[in-house]
Amino acid sequence: MNLEQLREERPLVHHITNEVVMNFTANGLLAFGGSPVMSKEKEEIEEMAGIANAIVLNIGTVRKEDLETMIKAGRTANKAGVPVLLDPVGAGATTFRKQAVQRIVNEVDISVVKGNAGEIGALADIPLKVKGVDSEEGGDAEVIALEAAKTLQTRVVVTGETDVISDGKDFFTSSHGTPLLGYITGAGCLLGSLIAACISIEEEKIEAVQFAINFYNKAAERAEKKAGGPGTFIPHLLDELGETDD
Amino acid sequence: MNLEQLREERPLVHHITNEVVMNFTANGLLAFGGSPVMSKEKEEIEEMAGIANAIVLNIGTVRKEDLETMIKAGRTANKAGVPVLLDPVGAGATTFRKQAVQRIVNEVDISVVKGNAGEIGALADIPLKVKGVDSEEGGDAEVIALEAAKTLQTRVVVTGETDVISDGKDFFTSSHGTPLLGYITGAGCLLGSLIAACISIEEEKIEAVQFAINFYNKAAERAEKKAGGPGTFIPHLLDELGETDD
Amino acid sequence: MNLEQLREERPLVHHITNEVVMNFTANGLLAFGGSPVMSKEKEEIEEMAGIANAIVLNIGTVRKEDLETMIKAGRTANKAGVPVLLDPVGAGATTFRKQAVQRIVNEVDISVVKGNAGEIGALADIPLKVKGVDSEEGGDAEVIALEAAKTLQTRVVVTGETDVISDGKDFFTSSHGTPLLGYITGAGCLLGSLIAACISIEEEKIEAVQFAINFYNKAAERAEKKAGGPGTFIPHLLDELGETDD
Numbered sequence: 001m002n003l004e005q006l007r008e009e010r011p012l013v014h015h016i017t018n019e020v021v022m023n024f025t026a027n028g029l030l031a032f033g034g035s036p037v038m039s040k041e042k043e044e045i046e047e048m049a050g051i052a053n054a055i056v057l058n059i060g061t062v063r064k065e066d067l068e069t070m071i072k073a074g075r076t077a078n079k080a081g082v083p084v085l086l087d088p089v090g091a092g093a094t095t096f097r098k099q100a101v102q103r104i105v106n107e108v109d110i111s112v113v114k115g116n117a118g119e120i121g122a123l124a125d126i127p128l129k130v131k132g133v134d135s136e137e138g139g140d141a142e143v144i145a146l147e148a149a150k151t152l153q154t155r156v157v158v159t160g161e162t163d164v165i166s167d168g169k170d171f172f173t174s175s176h177g178t179p180l181l182g183y184i185t186g187a188g189c190l191l192g193s194l195i196a197a198c199i200s201i202e203e204e205k206i207e208a209v210q211f212a213i214n215f216y217n218k219a220a221e222r223a224e225k226k227a228g229g230p231g232t233f234i235p236h237l238l239d240e241l242g243e244t245d246d
Numbered sequence: 247m248n249l250e251q252l253r254e255e256r257p258l259v260h261h262i263t264n265e266v267v268m269n270f271t272a273n274g275l276l277a278f279g280g281s282p283v284m285s286k287e288k289e290e291i292e293e294m295a296g297i298a299n300a301i302v303l304n305i306g307t308v309r310k311e312d313l314e315t316m317i318k319a320g321r322t323a324n325k326a327g328v329p330v331l332l333d334p335v336g337a338g339a340t341t342f343r344k345q346a347v348q349r350i351v352n353e354v355d356i357s358v359v360k361g362n363a364g365e366i367g368a369l370a371d372i373p374l375k376v377k378g379v380d381s382e383e384g385g386d387a388e389v390i391a392l393e394a395a396k397t398l399q400t401r402v403v404v405t406g407e408t409d410v411i412s413d414g415k416d417f418f419t420s421s422h423g424t425p426l427l428g429y430i431t432g433a434g435c436l437l438g439s440l441i442a443a444c445i446s447i448e449e450e451k452i453e454a455v456q457f458a459i460n461f462y463n464k465a466a467e468r469a470e471k472k473a474g475g476p477g478t479f480i481p482h483l484l485d486e487l488g489e490t491d492d
Numbered sequence: 493m494n495l496e497q498l499r500e501e502r503p504l505v506h507h508i509t510n511e512v513v514m515n516f517t518a519n520g521l522l523a524f525g526g527s528p529v530m531s532k533e534k535e536e537i538e539e540m541a542g543i544a545n546a547i548v549l550n551i552g553t554v555r556k557e558d559l560e561t562m563i564k565a566g567r568t569a570n571k572a573g574v575p576v577l578l579d580p581v582g583a584g585a586t587t588f589r590k591q592a593v594q595r596i597v598n599e600v601d602i603s604v605v606k607g608n609a610g611e612i613g614a615l616a617d618i619p620l621k622v623k624g625v626d627s628e629e630g631g632d633a634e635v636i637a638l639e640a641a642k643t644l645q646t647r648v649v650v651t652g653e654t655d656v657i658s659d660g661k662d663f664f665t666s667s668h669g670t671p672l673l674g675y676i677t678g679a680g681c682l683l684g685s686l687i688a689a690c691i692s693i694e695e696e697k698i699e700a701v702q703f704a705i706n707f708y709n710k711a712a713e714r715a716e717k718k719a720g721g722p723g724t725f726i727p728h729l730l731d732e733l734g735e736t737d738d
Contacts, residue, residue, distance in 0.1 A: 018284075019265055019268055019284070019511055020268040020269055020272050020282075020284050021269065022269075022511055022512040023269055023512055023513065023514075023515055023516060023677060023678070024269060026512050026677035027676055027677050027722065027723070027726070030675050030676065030677060030722065031675060031721065031722045031723060036512075036677065037582070037585075038510075038511070038512050038552075038553055039553055039582075040553070040555070041553075041554065041555050041556060041588060042556075043556055043588045044585075044586035044587070044588035044589060047585070047586040047587060047588070048585065048586055051585065060284075061284055061285055061286070061287075062287065063286070063287050064287060064288075064289055090283070090285075093283075093290075093293070093294065093297065094290035094293040094294055095290070095293060096287060096289045096290035096293070097290060183276050183277060183488070184273055184276065185269060185272035185273050185276060185282065186269070186272075227485075228482075228485045229277065229484065229485030229486070229488045229489070230273065230276065230277045230484055230485065230488055231273070231277060231480065231481035231482060231483060231484025231485040231486075231487075231488075232481040232482065232484075232485050234273070234481060234484075234723065235481055235723035235724040235726060235727055236720075236723060236724065237723060238721065238722055238723025238724075238726075239719075239720045239721030239722065239723040239724050240721070240723075241723075242675070242721045242722055242723075243721070264530075265511055265514055265530070266514040266515055266518050266528075266530050267515065268515075269515055270515060306530075307530055307531055307532070307533075308533065309532070309533050310533060310534075310535055336529070336531075339529075339536075339539070339540065339543065340536035340539040340540055341536070341539060342533060342535045342536035342539070343536060429522050429523060429734070430519055430522065431515060431518035431519050431522060431528065432515070432518075473731075474728075474731045475523065475730065475731030475732070475734045475735070476519065476522065476523045476730055476731065476734055477519070477523060477726065477727035477728060477729060477730025477731040477732075477733075477734075478727040478728065478730075478731050480519070480727060480730075481727055
């Protein structure tokens with residue numbers, strides 16, 4: 001995965017995403033080296049998705065009428081061979097959300113699904129032993145990632161204290177990061193945008209996903225050292241996303 | 247009011263709120279110790295409101311179609327005994343807003359209404375002597391809070407240089423804070439979220455409201471000392487919301 | 493252009509703007525000395541636009557149904573003699589956007605149009621020699637500003653490394669600023685809000701536009717010196733917008 005190339009090409013990542021995190025996500029992706037676009041108007045969605053290098057579908061504040069737009073954008077991307085990342089925010093919280101993400105995975109080829117254990121479990125219909133999920137051992141997260149990747153037949157990222165990536169055969173983990181990521185809104189959503197940017201320029205998708213996660217977690221660790229709390233952590237995290245890893 | 251307990255339980259506060267302040271509000275509530283959720287999709291609103299520990303209804307950028315959703319969420323909360331906070335942003339500015347908030351207070355049992363003198367005056371149909379409102383004496387704010395609490399038969403917070411709380415019998419004031427709160431957007435909206443979190447875990451509602459306001463104002467005072475202006479005030483305020491008072 | 497007067501009057505700028513930048517724009521305008529309002533509910537738009545001192549129409553995340561609301565707001569402002577600024581975000585990206593902005597300029601008297609070379613070119617149907625646009629020479633930007641101002645019969649601002657202002661007869665440039673403005677979302681959108689505030693209190697519109705651009709660029713230069721990257725640049729920029737130039 002070549003970060004220099006990404007920063008030169010500045011891949012256009014089209015987001016149909018949640019209203020809470022739009023600004024933060026856009027700033028994070030800009031700092032990292034991508035180029036964010038956000039629109040959910042059905043009339044322009046095919047044209048917009050058609051010029052994008054990657055698509056992010058995030059259901060954080062999805063409305064019923066936006067679901068069709070998400071599917072239209074995803075299918076346009078599929079036809080163009082452009083990768084689609086799905087972030088099933090709160091998928092387990094309501095029947096509406098669970099059905100929404102299941103419709104998306106049925107109708108769109110998803111390159112990467114990224115969520116926490118509860119969200120991925122809800123999407124892939126994996127019953128969770130509630131205890132242990134998000135636990136330090138991370139044992140369940142590995143099983144969930146692997147099982148979900150098999151069921152959904154795509155790559156799956158389960159975020160938590162240890163992030164787990166699986167392609168249905170193997171799994172990889174990243175235990176970097178900081179608890180501060182859990183005290184700011186959109187930390188996971190922004191990670192989704194970075195992954196989308198990386199898989200848009202790298203053929204080896206799992207390598208691209210690993211790169212994005214490790215880069216993000218290490219940037220968060222550096223930002224944590226400069227921060228006095230979750231508030232000052234945010235601008236420092238954005239700064240660090242614009243740096244190199246070395 | 248037990249802050250430690252709040253931070254352990256992390257009460258889920260469901261917001262149907264204004265688009266300008268979603269990110270700031272979510273980050274502020276997370277820093278303080280609550281757990282924000284934001285959704286205005288009618289299809290999931292009863293399920294979502296049903297799992298929340300408190301509801302915030304904020305009409306800052308309300309659309310006509312969201313009014314029904316707000317009322318649905320509020321009634322679900324009422325049935326479950328979950329407190330509802332109403333923030334009548336700009337209630338006096340247009341006929342649409344004034345009618346919207348009056349419909350909400352007619353159809354939903356509100357635990358706390360929070361707004362500035364103009365907003366509370368518009369909601370409770372109290373004619374304002376424009377001069378003196380927001381004045382340092384705060385005389386009018388006390389009258390408005392008391393009268394509105396009587397008319398609306400609920401607890402009322404009137405924000406300003408001095409914040410006033412009334413339950414229709416007594417009133418309490420908090421004169422801490424900083425003028426910088428008037429130079430950032432959503433300062434009042436975030437206070438509403440903190441109040442909602444506090445009343446969700448504390449039986450003595452007025453005590454919970456007082457705690458939230460005092461905590462917020464003192465955090466703002468500490469943040470002001472570290473800030474170079476309204477921009478750097480924001481991350482420092484978020485940091486301070488995660489601290490303890492002592 | 494009298495900044496002190498602006499900060500005393502705190503002109504109310506009503507925005508129908510894009511969801512990505514609402515919070516940042518509101519905070520920037522507040523810091524500068526204006527008073528932001530944001531609403532796109534059709535039922536209140538005439539009343540809201542009727543009390544505003546300036547209107548910003550920004551199509552960054554425009555939905556089909558909001559186009560009518562924008563035109564309604566613009567016409568209300570026109571009747572009241574209140575200035576309207578148009579920000580044709582991404583006008584060249586899709587047919588929907590191109591038609592949307594062209595409908596707006598046909599049906600509303602616009603005081604100032606502000607965009608980058610590609611956006612202004614798309615709006616005014618000026619074919620772009622892609623090379624050279626956004627280049628340091630800025631040669632094309634000057635031609636585009638002048639031509640667009642003639643075609644649209646209004647004032648035009650073309651942003652880029654050098655910002656160009658034209659009234660169709662002359663043009664003026666501002667080459668201050670920092671590349672960091674290109675690494676945060678909404679930098680151009682916020683400039684639009686500052687311009688709108690300035691033209692609302694100053695009869696000499698071109699002078700007001702020049703003032704806003706120069707003030708913004710110089711604030712950005714000061715902020716850059718305090719910033720470690722695009723993330724920390726944001727709060728410092730907001731701080732500097734509250735300062736005076738001297």
